[in-house]
Amino acid sequence: MSSKRVLIVGGVAGGASCAARLRRLDERAEIVVFEKGPYPSFANCGLPYYIGDAISDEAKLLVATPELFRSRFNIEVRTEHEVLGINRGERKIQVKDLRKGSVYQEAYDALVLSPGAVPARPPLPGIDLEGVFTLRTIPDSRAIRAWIQDSQPRSAVVVGGGFIGLEMAENLARRGLKVTIVEMFDQVMPPLDREMAEYVYVHLLDKHVSVRLADGVVRISGSEGRVTSIETRSGARIPADLVILSVGVKPESKLAKVAGLELGPHAGIRVDESMRTSDPCIWAVGDAVEARDTVTGALCLVPLAGPANRQGRIAADAICGRPARFRGVQATAVCGVFGLTVAMTGVSEKRLHQAKETDYAAVYLHPTDHASYYPGASEMHLKLIFRRSDGLVLGAQAVGGHGVERRIDVISFAIQKGSTVFDLEEAELCYAPQFGMAKDPVNLAGMVAANVVRGDVRLANWGELPDCGAFLVDVREEEEFRRGSIVDAINIPLDQLRQRLAEIPNDRPIWVNCARGHRSYYAVRILQQHGFDASNLSGGYSTWEVWYPEGLPSKHIKTSAVEEHPSQPRAA
Ligand SMILES: Cc1cc2nc3c(=O)[nH]c(=O)nc-3n(C[C@H](O)[C@H](O)[C@H](O)COP(=O)(O)OP(=O)(O)OC[C@H]3O[C@@H](n4cnc5c(N)ncnc54)[C@H](O)[C@@H]3O)c2cc1C
Numbered sequence: 001m002s003s004k005r006v007l008i009v010g011g012v013a014g015g016a017s018c019a020a021r022l023r024r025l026d027e028r029a030e031i032v033v034f035e036k037g038p039y040p041s042f043a044n045c046g047l048p049y050y051i052g053d054a055i056s057d058e059a060k061l062l063v064a065t066p067e068l069f070r071s072r073f074n075i076e077v078r079t080e081h082e083v084l085g086i087n088r089g090e091r092k093i094q095v096k097d098l099r100k101g102s103v104y105q106e107a108y109d110a111l112v113l114s115p116g117a118v119p120a121r122p123p124l125p126g127i128d129l130e131g132v133f134t135l136r137t138i139p140d141s142r143a144i145r146a147w148i149q150d151s152q153p154r155s156a157v158v159v160g161g162g163f164i165g166l167e168m169a170e171n172l173a174r175r176g177l178k179v180t181i182v183e184m185f186d187q188v189m190p191p192l193d194r195e196m197a198e199y200v201y202v203h204l205l206d207k208h209v210s211v212r213l214a215d216g217v218v219r220i221s222g223s224e225g226r227v228t229s230i231e232t233r234s235g236a237r238i239p240a241d242l243v244i245l246s247v248g249v250k251p252e253s254k255l256a257k258v259a260g261l262e263l264g265p266h267a268g269i270r271v272d273e274s275m276r277t278s279d280p281c282i283w284a285v286g287d288a289v290e291a292r293d294t295v296t297g298a299l300c301l302v303p304l305a306g307p308a309n310r311q312g313r314i315a316a317d318a319i320c321g322r323p324a325r326f327r328g329v330q331a332t333a334v335c336g337v338f339g340l341t342v343a344m345t346g347v348s349e350k351r352l353h354q355a356k357e358t359d360y361a362a363v364y365l366h367p368t369d370h371a372s373y374y375p376g377a378s379e380m381h382l383k384l385i386f387r388r389s390d391g392l393v394l395g396a397q398a399v400g401g402h403g404v405e406r407r408i409d410v411i412s413f414a415i416q417k418g419s420t421v422f423d424l425e426e427a428e429l430c431y432a433p434q435f436g437m438a439k440d441p442v443n444l445a446g447m448v449a450a451n452v453v454r455g456d457v458r459l460a461n462w463g464e465l466p467d468c469g470a471f472l473v474d475v476r477e478e479e480e481f482r483r484g485s486i487v488d489a490i491n492i493p494l495d496q497l498r499q500r501l502a503e504i505p506n507d508r509p510i511w512v513n514c515a516r517g518h519r520s521y522y523a524v525r526i527l528q529q530h531g532f533d534a535s536n537l538s539g540g541y542s543t544w545e546v547w548y549p550e551g552l553p554s555k556h557i558k559t560s561a562v563e564e565h566p567s568q569p570r571a572a
Contacts, residue, residue, distance in 0.1 A: 018315050043062075165244070209338075215234045292328040346411075501530055
């Protein structure tokens with residue numbers, strides 16, 4: 001039997017994992033990886049921390065060298081070799097040796113494309129000034145480090161408040177720069193629902209990062225070819241000795257497109273469940289491909305390292321004739337921002353809303369990561385989104401300290417397995433006081449949601465609060481109520497509720513809140529059984545503070561900078 005020749009374009013996350021898996025499955029295959037950059041298999045995810053000096057040794061970013069690929073895996077890695085084209089008829093690729101400038105052809109039996117994505121560069125005036133950077137590669141991060149070292153910038157503007165933008169904000173602040181984030185949407189971290197992103201926004205302000213929301217950069221200005229400031233749509237001019245553009249990535253699908261491979265609706269390469277493209281001899285993986293969203297079934301781009309690595313393995317299995325199927329993506333992601341952990345999985349409420357989906361509900365919880373009596377417990381804010389009719393788990397978002405990512409991981413796997421809120425109620429999870437709670441936040445979220453699906457509790461919709469016409473009852477203690485309350489709510493502490501039912505009208509809906517949604521649940525059960533049309537404001541006053549940070553009405557367009565941030569907690 002002759003050995004097959006597998007060529008791989010792109011030698012980092014998807015490409016490298018595909019190559020290594022191929023070798024484990026087929027000792028005889030000839031495997032050649034083409035990487036246009038100087039390094040294969042480097043840790044893109046570590047780059048912001050290299051810039052921030054949390055990782056100071058660049059060599060630590062190199063996960064595997066060409067020498068290791070050769071000695072351990074018998075894989076040839078050709079760095080600084082760019083693949084220019086694919087001749088599908090002859091099953092050949094055209095390669096340029098970037099060091100020598102020579103161009104040559106290589107034949108393949110199977111070809112794997114893992115060319116990744118390219119950072120978006122909006123056509124802004126001034127974008128080519130020195131000191132304006134995007135971040136994707138080790139040379140990019142080296143250039144940013146050198147700029148910080150040589151030019152001693154004092155201020156930086158990070159354009160885009162998503163994952164990389166927030167990580168860069170933290171790391172530039174760590175290097176002593178005054179950082180401003182400019183974000184076009186009215187929230188940071190756009191994959192989160194707006195109210196969950198509010199926790200991140202407030203945290204950034206607390207860490208002295210200025211944040212301009214609902215504003216966009218229209219011009220980058222400079223002097224003597226070097227950046228000095230940016231101008232925003234709202235007319236603000238912000239000094240900037242350094243600008244990081246982190247406004248998203250585009251799939252690197254040009255090679256595939258020119259070769260006539262099918263693309264999907266988002267310009268990513270179209271693949272089947274075994275990562276095979278529209279050409280039976282070509283597979284594609286990673287940021288360059290479109291994958292099915294596990295929850296919605298729609299094709300989407302999810303440029304994350306986990307899917308790229310898993311898809312690389314699956315393509316290798318498929319090339320070796322094994323049955324292999326990629327289950328889809330659900331955008332499970334985590335980000336650290338100045339000590340705050342932000343994690344999410346599945347679909348957000350705003351996406352369901354945009355899709356005009358109505359069969360869903362969301363509950364909010366604010367549990368501690370471990371038993372509150374054990375030292376060091378920290379609060380987390382958790383939102384669980386589920387199908388109202390049958391309890392199917394659709395998505396979750398969490399922000400807080402320790403243990404946030406663990407809860408999202410559990411819920412992520414529940415989503416992948418098609419689990420319901422009843423499964424979350426029953427999930428058996430690790431518990432000891434320093435690690436969790438006997439009723440883990442995941443169990444609690446399942447229980448709260450299951451109450452809704454079973455019809456034991458009706459949920460009031462936070463978004464409808466300004467026009468709800470409901471009678472608002474706050475069942476916290478008087479002292480808590482005095483410190484701040486939802487506009488128009490009246491206070492009847494839970495323990496007085498049965499004696500004071502006469503104060504509550506029975507001709508209109510009653511919406512009940514407490515601090516975090518626990519006491520109000522008891523109150524709703526009491527009221528329902530006394531014939532009131534009562535609903536729970538899930539998450540209570542803690543959720544109110546992020547839904548309506550400026551109180552009612554709910555207009556939420558902010559362009560605040562750190563100086564404008566109130567130092568006192570907000571109270572309505
Ligand atoms: C700064 C940063 C931080 C990140 N942090 C995280 C994180 O914390 N968590 C997470 O899940 N994801 C993170 N990601 C995303 C993650 O790195 C990517 O999703 C993942 O690397 C995608 O793998 P890939 O193989 O598709 O592409 P890449 O890893 O980008 O590899 C593609 C390679 O192909 C090469 N290439 C492209 N075209 C050609 C060609 N024609 N010929 C030869 N070579 C070519 C490129 O040079 C590139 O090296 C981060 C990304 C960045 C940039």
